[in-house]
Amino acid sequence: MFICENEPMCKHTSFKVGGPVRYFAKAETVEDLKAAMTLAREKGLPYFILGNGTNLLVSDKGYDGVVITFAGEFSAIEDLGNGAFKVGAAVPLGRFARTTLKQGFAGIHKLAGIPGTLGGAIYMNAGAYGQEIGSCCTQVKALDESRTVHEIPANDCSFGYRQSIFQKNKAIILSATFQLPAASAEGKTVANLEAELAECMAKRKASQPLNMPNAGSTFKRLDKGATDTPAQIAPGYYIEQAGLKGFRIGGAEVSTLHANFIVNAGGATAANIKTLSEYVQQKVADKFGIQLKREIILLGNFE
Template sequence: MQILENEPMNKHTSFKVGGPARFFVKAESVDDLKEALAMARENRLPHFILGNGTNLLVSDKGYEGVVITLAGEFSEIADMGKGAFKAGAAVPLGRFARAALKQGYAGIHKLAGIPGTLGGAIYMNAGAYGQEIGTHCTQVVTLDEAGNIRERSASECAFGYRQSIFQKSGAGGAQAETILSATFQLESANTACESPEQTVARLEAELQECMAKRKATQPLNMPNAGSTFKRMERGSADMPQQVAPGYYIEQAGLKGYRIGGAEVSTLHANFIVNAGGATAKDILDLSDYVKAAVAKKFGVELQREIIMLGEF
């Protein structure tokens, strides 16, 4: 187990901002993880489980707690046959999606462009292009606050739009359960009129189409944390079916609007980017400004999708 003190979090987040974490721990086994959680309890510090940091905004002041990142045994994928897979929480989602695709299994292949880890994807029920990670999940294994291994069925995970039961907090704001791994049952995409090789090629073509759309519509060349605001259940009174936050942000004339080094992307209005030298406060202030402007113009209340860590 590796322990670093006062580790700059701008090295570990896609926004490239954030002050130091009091402790930064790399846990490569369940025993390492238990030790890291015990260290947090003994020092009366909160803890946070970090994936790839691609949906996270860390305060400029840093995080007076223990940031834990998983590696080692949490980075393994097991092919259990007949479309059943088990993947560790630290497995990159793209790696898992491609591993299943190469075996001719569909259901999560369009998620390969999402830059997070499997644990983070389960935590927020990540989705894209009509697919969600929770749809084919059958079981999630976690470590609870008491140090017990827990197996949750898919129904117990309470997957919904960008949410799961794992988003609930424990004492002191800590995550109540740490995701260790998840099991999936995927369906074969093979049809009677094509060979297994043709099936894989077709799935790969679908994936590449999604990747091309992502590249054409998202500011992938600038530091960002994905969609800033969640898709809404309903739109404004004038357009009740409009559920895309980017539509309202763009119609409010906010594309390209800046506060400090933070900017509403000129490519996709629901992305805030670090246009150079942004601070976490710049990004937070800009998201607050966007929320207020959209609410004033359309009466629509946007909800942030990005996780906030530390004191702002």
């Protein structure tokens, strides 16, 4: 297992910001993971499981704890046959989606543009363009805080919009098993799936600031909109109507392309990004009477 001290987290997050972490560990096996958890306990420190850092904002002060990232056995895709796959937590979601698409399986191909890992996708039940990772999941293998491995049926994972049971029980996702439908069963070919993916990628490129450091959607979709627009549940609509597109605090900016994205427009700090997100929440609340909830995870001391 690789361990280092005072690793700059700006190297490991899509925002390209964040101070040093006390200990940075790369686990290649479950035993490595347990050893990293033991290190955290012996040092009296918290730990955090890091995927691709694509939905994360780390404090400029860093994180006084142990950040654990996965490699090795967690990076494998195992083809179990007949559309069943076992996928390690460190596998990029795009790699899994494209691999299954090429083999003629549907169900998650539209998720190929999501930049996170499988573990992170399961944790937040990632979704896009009408597909969600939890919809084809059959089982999740996870390690609880007592170091016991559990195989949890998907029905017990409480998958919902951007949520799962793992946000509550704090179990560490090791891998997940999926059952995907054959494209032919849906009257489609691999070419059809590729065309659908290409359309999704084109929409993503046209509507999202992919050329600037960001962490995806800043705020979660609303359950319902404002009084005069109850059916409008897109946070970006309200942010744009509040006149906040292009608004900046330091190097952090509300994207001019998609209002629900905060970007690092150059030289932003984590404090800039957090302050801007809070400013957006306040302005939207003042104008529309609705409270936007952050989708991005905060890590470290922001006081």
